[in-house]
Amino acid sequence: xxxxxxxxxxxxxxxxxxxxxxxxxxxxxxxxxxxxxxxxxxxxxxxxxxxxxxxxxxxxxxxxxxxxxxxxxxxxxxxxxxxxxxxxxxxxxxxxxxxxxxxxxxxxxxxxxxxxxxxxxxxxxxxxxxxxxxxxxxxxxxxxxxxxxxxxxxxxxxxxxxxxxxxxxxxxxxxxxxxxxxxxxxxxxxxxxxxxxxxxxxxxxxxxxxxxxxxxxxxxxxxxxxxxxxxxxxxxxxxxxxxxxxxxxxxxxxxxxxxxxxxxxxxxxxxxxxxxxxxxxxxxxxxxxxxxxxxxxxxxxxxxxxxxxxxxxxxxxxxxxxxxxxxxxxxxxxxxxxxxxxxxxxxxxxxxxxxxxxxxxxxxxxxxxxxxxxxxxxxxxxxxxxxxxxxxxxxxxxxxxxxxxxxxxxxxxxxxxxxxxxxxxxxxxxxxxxxxxxxxxxxxxxxxxxxxxxxxxxxxxxxxxxxxxxxxxxxxxxxxxxxxxxxxxxxxxxxxxxxxxxxxxxxxxxxxxxxxxxxxxxxxxxxxxxxxxxxxxxxxxxxxxxxxxxxxxxxxxxxxxxxxxxxxxxxxxxxxxx
Numbered sequence: 175x176x177x178x179x180x181x182x183x184x185x186x187x188x189x190x191x192x193x194x195x196x197x198x199x200x201x202x203x204x205x206x207x208x209x210x211x212x213x214x215x216x217x218x219x220x221x222x223x224x225x226x227x228x229x230x231x232x233x234x235x236x237x238x239x240x241x242x243x244x245x246x247x248x249x250x251x252x253x254x255x256x257x258x259x260x261x262x263x264x265x266x267x268x269x270x271x272x273x274x275x276x277x278x279x280x281x282x283x284x285x286x287x288x289x290x291x292x293x294x295x296x297x298x299x300x301x302x303x304x305x306x307x308x309x310x311x312x313x314x315x316x317x318x319x320x321x322x323x324x325x326x327x328x329x330x331x332x333x334x335x336x337x338x339x340x341x342x343x344x345x346x347x348x349x350x351x352x353x354x355x356x357x358x359x360x361x362x363x364x365x366x367x368x369x370x371x372x373x374x375x376x377x378x379x380x381x382x383x384x385x386x387x388x389x390x391x392x393x394x395x396x397x398x399x400x401x402x403x404x405x406x407x408x409x410x411x412x413x414x415x416x417x418x419x420x421x422x423x424x425x426x427x428x429x430x431x432x433x434x435x436x437x438x439x440x441x442x443x444x445x446x447x448x449x450x451x452x453x454x455x456x457x458x459x460x461x462x463x464x465x466x467x468x469x470x471x472x473x474x475x476x477x478x479x480x481x482x483x484x485x486x487x488x489x490x491x492x493x494x495x496x497x498x499x500x501x502x503x504x505x506x507x508x509x510x511x512x513x514x515x516x517x518x519x520x521x522x523x524x525x526x527x528x529x530x531x532x533x534x535x536x537x538x539x540x541x542x543x544x545x546x547x548x549x550x551x552x553x554x555x556x557x558x559x560x561x562x563x564x565x566x567x568x569x570x571x572x573x574x575x576x577x578x579x580x581x582x583x584x585x586x587x588x589x590x591x592x593x594x595x596x597x598x599x600x601x602x603x604x605x606x607x608x609x610x611x612x613x614x615x616x617x618x619x620x621x622x623x624x625x626x627x628x629x630x631x632x633x634x635x636x637x638x639x640x641x642x643x644x645x646x647x648x649x650x651x652x653x654x655x656x657x658x659x660x661x662x663x664x665x666x667x668x669x670x671x672x673x674x675x676x677x678x679x680x681x682x683x684x685x686x687x688x689x690x691x692x693x694x695x696x697x698x699x700x701x702x703x704x705x706x707x708x709x710x711x712x713x714x715x716x717x718x719x720x721x722x723x724x725x726x727x728x729x730x731x732x733x734x735x736x737x738x739x740x741x742x743x744x745x746x747x748x749x750x751x752x
Contacts, residue, residue: 186345189342189345190297190298190299190338190342190345205329205366205367206313206365206366206367207364207365207366207367207370208364208365208418208419209310209313209314209365211414211418212267212311212312213311213410213411213414213468214261214263214264214307214308214311215264215268215458215460215461215464216263216264216265216266216267216268216269217264217265217268217458218265218268218269220262220265220268221265221266221267221268221269221270221274222269224262224265224266224269224274224277225266225269225271225273225274225277226239227239227240227241229243229246230704230706231252231253231256231257231262232250232252232253232255232256232534232703233250233252233534233535233703233705233706233707234249234250234253234706235706236249242280242281242284243257243281243284244257244281244284244285244287244288251295252533252534254295255295255296255301257296258285258289258294258295258296258301258305259296259301259304259305259308260282260285260304260305260308260309261304261308263278263282263308263309263311263312263316264308264311264312266278266312267311267312267315270315275315275316275318275319278312278315278316279316279320279324282309282316282328283324283327283328286327286328286331290327290331290334297338298345298346298351299338299339299342299343299345299346299351299352299354299355300346300347300350300351300352300354300355301354302335302338302339302342302355302358303339303343303346303354303355303356303357303358303359304354304358305335305358306332306335306336306339306358306359306361306362307354307357307358307361307411309328309332310332310361310362310365310366313328316328329366332362332366333366333368333369335358335362336359336362336363336366336369336372339355339358339359339362339372340359340372340375342355343355343356343359343376343379344379347504348383348386348387349387349394349395349396349401349405349505350394350401350404350405350408352383352387353380353383353387353404353405353408353409354408356376356379356380356383356412357380357408357409357411357412359372359373359376360373360376360377360380360412360415360416361411361412361415363376364415364416364419364421373416373421377416377421377423377424377427378424380409380412380423380424380427381423381424381425381426381427382426384409384424384426384427384429384430385426385430387405388405388430388433388434389433390433391433391437391476391479391480391481392430392433392434392435392436392437392438392476392480392481393437393480393481393482394481395501395505396452396453396501396505396506396508396509397451397452397481397482397483397498397500397501397505397509398451398452398453398454398508398509399438399441399448399449399450399451399452399454399481399483400448400450400453400454400455400456400457401453401454402434402437402438402441402481403438403448403457403461403462403465405434406431406434406435406438406465406469407461407465409427409430409431409434410431410465410468410469412427413427413428413431414468431469431471432471435466435469435471435473436471436473436474436475436476436480437476437480437481438462438465438466439466439473439474439475439476440475440476440480440483440485441480441481441483441485441494442462442475442492443492443494443517443519443524444487444490444491444492444519444520444521444522445519445521445522445523445524446460446462446463447462447519447524448462449483449494449517450517450527450528450530450531451483451494451496451510451512451515451528452496452500452501452508452509452510452512453508453509453510453531453533454531455530455531455702455703456524456702478584479497479498479582481498482496482497482498482499483495483496483497483498484497484582484584484593484595486591486592486593486612486614487614487618488591488614488615488616488617488618489616489617489618489619490520490521490618491518491519491520491614491618491619491621492518492519493516493517493518493612493614493621494516494517495514495515495516495593495595495612496512496513496514496515496516496549497514497580497582497593497595498513498580498582499513499576499577499578499579499580500512500513500560500573500576500577501573502572502573502576503572504570504572506572506573506576507570507571507572508531508533508544509544509560509572509573510528510531510543510544510545510548510549511544511545511546511549511558511559511560511561511562511573511576511599512528512546512549512551512559513546513551513559513560513576513577513580513597513599514551514552514559514580514595514596514597514608514610515528515546515549515550515551516550516551516612517550518621518731520618520677520679520681520683520733521679521681521743522679522743523659523661523662523677523678523679523681523743524659524661525658525659525662525675525677525683526550526656526657526658526659526731527550527657527658527659527700528548528549528550528657529542529543529548529549529657529698529699529700529701529708530543530548530700530701530702531543531544531701531703532701532708534701534703535701535707535708539701539708541562541571543701544562545558545562546558546559546560547653547655548657549655549657550655550656550657551610551654551655552608552610552625552627552652552653552654553652553653553654553655554600554603554604554606554650554651554652555650555651555652555653557600557603558599559576559577559597559599559600559608560573560574560575560576560577560599561573561574561575561576562574575599575602576599577597577598577599578598579597579598580595580596580597580598581595581596581597582594582595583595585613587613589615589616590613590614590615590616590622591613591614591616592611592612592613592614592622593611593612594609594610594611595609595610595611596608596609596610600627601634601637602637603641604629604637604638604641604650605629605633605634605635605636605637605638605641606627606628606629606634606638606650606720607626607627607628607629607630607634608625608626608627609624609625609626609627609628610623610624610625610626611623611624611626619732619733619737620730620731620732620733621730621731621732622728622729622730623728623729623730623731624726624727624728624729625654625716625726625727625728625729626724626725626726627650627652627720627724627725628723628724628725629723629724630723635723638723642721648719649719649720649721650719650720651717651718651719652717652718652719652720653715653716653717653718654715654716654727654729655713655714655715655716656685656713656714656715656731657698657700657711657713658675658698658711658712658713658714659700659711660700660709660710660711661677661678662675662676662677662711662712663675663676664676664695664712664714665695666693666695667684670693671686671693672684672685672686673685673686673693673695673714674734678743679743680737680743681733681737682733682734682736682737683731683732683733683734683737684731684732684733684734685714685729685730685731686729686730687716687727687728687729687730688727688728688729688730689718689726689727689728690718690727691716691717691718691727692716692717692718693714693715693716693717694714694715694717695712695713695714695715696712696713696715697710697711697712697713698710698711698712698713699711716729
């Protein structure tokens with residue numbers, strides 16, 4: 175929630191509330207002209223929990239089986255926003271029994287009673303667009319057996335929200351919020367009687383957003399893979415709804431879908447999940463594959479860099495590396511200091527990960543998750559490769575002092591493919607470049623890594639010498655971290671010279687390091703949006719000091735010889751379980 179100390183956001187809320195109140199005077203829609211085919215995907219298990227009165231939103235669990243969700247004081251602003259967006263209707267519809275329908279009907283009408291007059295936190299363009307899509311998608315499920323007077327109230331509210339969107343969509347922030355608002359406007363204009371005049375302006379505005387917000391390589395400014403998937407999904411829904419109604423999406427709209435599809439394929443791990451970078455998660459189970467299939471866009475993953483990420487894949491193994499300058503300015507509000515970090519997945523099993531976004535667990539977790547030590551890369555002691563600025567009036571914290579240059583070279587050699595990259599995030603502070611080389615064998619069974627800290631050129635060497643003097647010539651400490659997924663069973667072996675990692679598929683991977691380095695197995699966390707708290711896990715930490723103008727350490731990660739090349743991995747992931 176915005177703070178009163180920010181005049182701009184305060185004025186925006188007042189304008190939203192005023193336009194919402196004005197929209198209450200709109201002529202009600204009397205029914206559906208047409209109704210888009212429901213495309214939103216819910217979770218059966220979450221629907222079952224909602225019916226039982228267990229409300230898990232934004233990392234908070236509230237047990238209130240005898241209460242409406244609107245009778246509960248939201249424990250956080252994020253909790254309230256999840257309620258107001260009505261994505262939980264997808265879960266109720268997925269569960270789909272009579273009890274789920276009764277709950278959905280009561281809570282929808284309860285929203286109208288409590289907030290339909292234009293009050294409450296749900297009257298923002300993006301939440302209104304999100305809510306309209308769900309109400310329209312699940313109208314048949316919700317309105318079955320409903321008294322006529324209740325149906326009339328719903329149509330009145332749908333018209334009110336559509337009019338509000340037509341007047342306020344431009345107040346949504348560029349990017350995902352504006353895509354949500356405009357897609358909701360298209361859905362409503364196509365579906366509701368008397369609202370058709372809003373379709374053409376929304377089509378035109380959506381085309382402009384596609385042109386301005388989605389670059390030539392199918393990326394978005396935030397570089398958040400999960401957010402890109404959400405944008406792609408919305409564009410698919412809007413295009414399909416238009417097609418089913420006899421209309422056509424604009425050329426820019428369809429071209430954006432074609433640009434995004436190969437980029438998302440490049441950001442997909444071997445298990446079908448997204449790489450977790452810059453505030454994004456792995457995505458709902460099956461959501462990425464469903465979106466790609468429904469788009470109708472076939473073809474391979476984009477070659478080279480995709481939205482600044484490099485993908486190496488061979489055999490059953492995929493690696494995705496953050497190989498570009500981090501987002502800056504407003505686009506960095508949720509960005510992480512993850513330059514040159516990577517994730518690795520073997521078959522259906524994540525192995526090396528980043529800690530993820532801790533936003534739903536409070537500001538301290540959010541801040542910790544954005545720092546370089548929460549990523550699988552090298553970091554100097556006490557310093558991230560990008561630094562967080564001080565919170566502004568909106569309480570948002572942007573990345574500052576980011577690397578100015580990230581150089582990447584993708585390589586292909588006999589028996590392996592890889593990359594060599596460097597970034598200058600430690601140049602101003604220490605005179606040091608971080609160089610990382612990663613090589614993946616052609617069968618996907620071995621990764622060779624090399625980390626180098628180098629002071630190149632007289633000026634950088636002078637800066638390095640000054641820092642060395644401050645450390646009394648004891649060297650500059652640094653670590654290379656490899657965070658493990660919680661379902662990896664890791665232990666130190668061979669007198670502390672190796673770490674064995676057992677996956678639930680039965681695979682065994684062995685990690686080794688070379689050079690003047692100490693290897694330890696330490697505690698870590700894995701943060702997911704669907705959990706009540708961070709999950710405990712482990713990390714392999716290589717600790718060393720740099721004493722010279724160039725310091726290099728090498729490491730390897732390889733499948734044990736007894737691990738077969740093909741496994742029947744039938745055990746379900748914990749993230750798939752209720």
